[in-house]
Amino acid sequence: MKSQPVKVEVDLSTIETVCAELRELVREAHGVTGDLRKAVKDARRTVESDIAQTMEAEVKRQVAELGEVTAEAMRNSVAKVGREFDRLEAIFLGADPQSKRKGRPPLEDLIREHLNSTRSQRGDT
Numbered sequence: 001m002k003s004q005p006v007k008v009e010v011d012l013s014t015i016e017t018v019c020a021e022l023r024e025l026v027r028e029a030h031g032v033t034g035d036l037r038k039a040v041k042d043a044r045r046t047v048e049s050d051i052a053q054t055m056e057a058e059v060k061r062q063v064a065e066l067g068e069v070t071a072e073a074m075r076n077s078v079a080k081v082g083r084e085f086d087r088l089e090a091i092f093l094g095a096d097p098q099s100k101r102k103g104r105p106p107l108e109d110l111i112r113e114h115l116n117s118t119r120s121q122r123g124d125t
Helices: 012-093 097-102 107-122
Strands: none
Touching (some): 012 107
16 A cells, blocks of 8 residues: 655745744854854863963973982082092192001102102203
8 A cells, every 4th residue: 555645735934934943043053153163262272371381380390300400410520529639639648548558658759759850860950
C-alpha cells in the first residue's frame, strides 16, 4: 500500500510570520557568534598577557638567583686567590711551615745571593 501525500493548507501570513521569526533568530545567532568571537579574542589576549607577565617574573627571579650564585662564586674565587698569594708570600719569605721545618732560608735571600754571585762573576758591583 502506497501512502497518499497529505495536503496541508497553511496561511501565507503564517509562513511570513515564521520566516520573520527565523530571520530574527538568525540575527541573534550572528550577534551571539560575534560576542563569542570577541570573548575568545579577549581571553586569548588575557592569557597571552598573563603568560608574558609570568614568564617575565620567572626570568627576573632566575636572573636574580643567578646573580646571587655568581656573586658568591666570585667571592669564593677571590678569597681562594688571596689565600694562594698569601701562601706564595710565605714561601717567598721563608715563613711557610715546610721551609721552617726544613730550616731553609727564605726564597728572597736565595734570590739575593744568586744575583750577588752573578754580579761578582761578571765583575759588577
